Amino acid sequence: MSSSRIHLVSAESRVEPFVADEYIERLVWRTPGGGSRGGAEAFDPKRLLEEFINHIQELQIMDERIQRKVEKLEQQCQKEAKEFAKKVQELQKSNQVAFQHFQELDEHISYVATKVCHLGDQLEGVNTPRQRAVEAQKLMKYFNEFLDGELKSDVFTNSEKIKEAADIIQKLHLIAQELPFDRFSEVKSKIASKYHDLECQLIQEFTSAQRRGEISRMREVAAVLLHFKGYSHCVDVYIKQCQEGAYLRNDIFEDAAILCQRVNKQVGDIFSNPETVLAKLIQNVFEIKLQNFVKDQLEECRKFDAEQYLKNLYDLYTRTTNLSSKLMEFNLGTDKQTFLSKLIKSIFISYLENYIEVETGYLKSRSAMILQRYYDSKNHQKRSIGTGGIQDLKERIRQRTNLPLGPSIDTHGETFLSQEVVVNLLQETKQAFERCHRLSDPSDLPRNAFRIFTILVEFLCIEHIDYALETGLAGIPSSDSKNANLYFLDVVQQANTIFHLFDKQFNDHLMPLISSSPKLSECLQKKKEIIEQMEMKLDTGIDRTLNCMIGQMKHILAAEQRKTDFKPEDENNVLIQYTNIPLVLQLFDTLHALCNLLVVAPDNLKQVCSGEQLANLDKNILHSFVQLRADYRSARLARHFS
Numbered sequence: 001m002s003s004s005r006i007h008l009v010s011a012e013s014r015v016e017p018f019v020a021d022e023y024i025e026r027l028v029w030r031t032p033g034g035g036s037r038g039g040a041e042a043f044d045p046k047r048l049l050e051e052f053i054n055h056i057q058e059l060q061i062m063d064e065r066i067q068r069k070v071e072k073l074e075q076q077c078q079k080e081a082k083e084f085a086k087k088v089q090e091l092q093k094s095n096q097v098a099f100q101h102f103q104e105l106d107e108h109i110s111y112v113a114t115k116v117c118h119l120g121d122q123l124e125g126v127n128t129p130r131q132r133a134v135e136a137q138k139l140m141k142y143f144n145e146f147l148d149g150e151l152k153s154d155v156f157t158n159s160e161k162i163k164e165a166a167d168i169i170q171k172l173h174l175i176a177q178e179l180p181f182d183r184f185s186e187v188k189s190k191i192a193s194k195y196h197d198l199e200c201q202l203i204q205e206f207t208s209a210q211r212r213g214e215i216s217r218m219r220e221v222a223a224v225l226l227h228f229k230g231y232s233h234c235v236d237v238y239i240k241q242c243q244e245g246a247y248l249r250n251d252i253f254e255d256a257a258i259l260c261q262r263v264n265k266q267v268g269d270i271f272s273n274p275e276t277v278l279a280k281l282i283q284n285v286f287e288i289k290l291q292n293f294v295k296d297q298l299e300e301c302r303k304f305d306a307e308q309y310l311k312n313l314y315d316l317y318t319r320t321t322n323l324s325s326k327l328m329e330f331n332l333g334t335d336k337q338t339f340l341s342k343l344i345k346s347i348f349i350s351y352l353e354n355y356i357e358v359e360t361g362y363l364k365s366r367s368a369m370i371l372q373r374y375y376d377s378k379n380h381q382k383r384s385i386g387t388g389g390i391q392d393l394k395e396r397i398r399q400r401t402n403l404p405l406g407p408s409i410d411t412h413g414e415t416f417l418s419q420e421v422v423v424n425l426l427q428e429t430k431q432a433f434e435r436c437h438r439l440s441d442p443s444d445l446p447r448n449a450f451r452i453f454t455i456l457v458e459f460l461c462i463e464h465i466d467y468a469l470e471t472g473l474a475g476i477p478s479s480d481s482k483n484a485n486l487y488f489l490d491v492v493q494q495a496n497t498i499f500h501l502f503d504k505q506f507n508d509h510l511m512p513l514i515s516s517s518p519k520l521s522e523c524l525q526k527k528k529e530i531i532e533q534m535e536m537k538l539d540t541g542i543d544r545t546l547n548c549m550i551g552q553m554k555h556i557l558a559a560e561q562r563k564t565d566f567k568p569e570d571e572n573n574v575l576i577q578y579t580n581i582p583l584v585l586q587l588f589d590t591l592h593a594l595c596n597l598l599v600v601a602p603d604n605l606k607q608v609c610s611g612e613q614l615a616n617l618d619k620n621i622l623h624s625f626v627q628l629r630a631d632y633r634s635a636r637l638a639r640h641f642s
Contacts, residue, residue: 027055170195170227199230206234210241218270226272238270239281243289252293253319256285257326264330279332279339286343290320294347306362313351314435320344321438355439356448360455363432367425367459374421378414382467413487416468417494419501422460426505429456433509446517453510453523460502461530465495469537476544484552488541495538499531589613597625602634 031051032044202225209217218238225231246259263281268274294316301308324340332339375382432452440448472491477484506527514520593613600608608614609622626632 027051195228199225199228202228203230203234203237207237207241210238215266215269222271235271235277235280238277239284242281243285247289252289253323256289257323259285260327260330275331275333278330279336282327282332282340283343286347291347294320298351306358307366310359310362310435313348313355314438317344317348317439320347352439352441356436356444356451359432359435359448360451363428363452363455364459366428367455367463370421370424370428371459371463374418375416378416380414380416383471413485413490415487415491415494416471417465417491417498419494419498421464422498422501425456425460425464426501429460430505430509433513437513446514446519449510449513450519450523453506454526456502456505457526457530460498461534465498465534466537469495469534469541473537473541473544476541477548479544479547479551480555481548481551484545484548486545486549488545492538492542495534499534503527590617594622594625597622598629602631 028048031048202221206218206221206225209221222231222234225234242263243259247255249255260278260282264278267277271277297312297316298309301312321344324344327340328336330336429452433449436445436448436452468491472488476488506523510523511520514523590613593608593611596608597605605626614622
């Protein structure tokens with residue numbers, strides 16, 4: 001068998017993963033006579049068998065060659081593995097030797113470093129006393145010059161060496177304070193005088209450098225003055241000059257914010273304690289500039305114009321707290337929130353102490369003026385409703401009998417309810433709630449909000465709505481009157497609309513101020529009482545209006561209506577005046593049966609509900625009608641309607 005054929009078989013078997021069935025299939029198709037291809041050559045099994053035998057031999061030869069190659073590679077791999085293991089062992093030994101040398105070197109370095117440190121300590125121990133001695137000798141020399149009364153050293157006579165002179169005089173000043181006054185009074189006075197002169201020179205130099213805008217020189221002088229008593233004066237000068245020309249706009253609060261932002265950017269480049277300097281600047285702005293501005297704005301109108309006073313107070317306090325919020329972004333020390341709060345309090349404390357008294361006094365007078373202006377526009381003299389035991393007795397009699405108590409008055413169709421008046425009262429109260437929220441101490445906020453709410457109840461609910469209801473009740477004719485009117489229904493409609501506005505303000509503006517305090521239940525109870533009182537008067541008025549209308553109808557039917565008024569002239573041609581669709585009759589019968597649910601005895605209620613007219617109705621509809629009964633929540637009714 002040729003080697004080329006073996007190579008062909010080997011190459012073919014390595015092209016892709018070997019699959020025996022596919023390999024045999026390809027072999028059959030390549031062999032002449034191996035299968036029918038639609039050609040002339042017929043199937044030759046002998047030739048195919050011969051081809052199979054040859055290929056088997058080729059595969060056996062190839063297997064032997066591959067096996068020999070594998071064995072050769074395995075031997076070579078084992079040999080290289082042994083050589084590699086030997087090299088690794090040699091490298092490990094070399095690494096151990098290097099590690100030992102490194103440890104020895106590290107110990108030697110540590111030993112040398114210890115010796116060097118010890119030597120440095122010894123040198124420092126020798127050098128420090130020497131330096132101190134030299135420094136003391138220099139100070140004694142300068143002290144002798146003060147003692148002799150003549151300053152000859154260049155450091156005192158050369159103005160360019162003011163920094164060195166300041167350091168020396170500051171130390172001499174400390175030494176002089178320890179000397180007895182009786183023996184060294186003169187020299188102590190001279191040192192103190194020089195100390196003061198240098199201090200003034202340094203402050204003057206700092207002032208000049210600030211005006212020139214020389215930040216580096218300002219930083220140098222401030223560092224020298226840091227150890228002098230006049231350092232605080234240096235800070236005061238800086239704060240004063242920072243504010244020169246800073247308040248040029250009409251808005252002092254915006255000017256103050258811009259000033260603080262500008263100083264915050266440069267103060268760290270000048271002083272070693274920038275947060276203290278910036279806090280002192282802010283304190284100066286609040287306690288002098290803002291406090292004077294607030295005083296000018298409030299004192300003028302405090303005694304004569306309460307409305308303008310409250311508006312100004314709210315506006316100024318709001319703008320001040322907004323400025324404080326902007327300043328919170330700066331570094332002012334540990335507790336900047338408390339610091340800024342105290343500054344605000346120092347400005348407004350005298351105005352906030354009696355704020356609620358001014359607020360309630362103004363709200364009462366303003367509300368009374370709004371109502372009086374309305375009644376004056378109607379040329380109406382408000383009559384007294386009356387209070388106390390007699391009024392309570394009348395109210396109880398009216399609730400039980402629906403009888404008119406007192407003479408009927410003619411209102412000329414006027415309801416004495418005005419949405420414009422209500423909107424004005426609610427607007428004034430809304431502004432009062434907003435001011436109360438902003439200006440009240442958190443501990444006083446619920447109590448102050450409740451006081452404002454009681455004023456709203458007094459003037460809106462009692463003086464306006466309740467007065468209109470009482471006037472409306474007095475304007476309803478008696479049931480035996482010949483002329484009935486629907487005037488009170490207009491009162492009901494307007495009162496309902498107004499009370500919805502009142503309820504909206506209660507939820508939107510009062511509730512957030514009292515929601516987490518005991519005043520919430522007190523306000524809800526007061527609101528409930530007002531609602532119940534008004535509903536009783538509305539019910540009474542509606543009942544009396546209906547009775548009046550029924551009385552008028554009875555009078556018309558009895559005295560004015562004749563049986564022959566609608567008698568046709570031709571009785572044989574009577575037109576049917578009512579509808580004959582059966583559904584309408586059924587609906588009216590059902591409505592009549594539903595109305596019976598309101599008046600039947602509780603024992604018969606279940607029987608009526610199961611009657612012919614109501615048997616097919618939804619139980620929810622029946623239940624909604626039963627709920628309208630006055631005795632709905634009684635145990636007896638619940639037992640029969642369960």
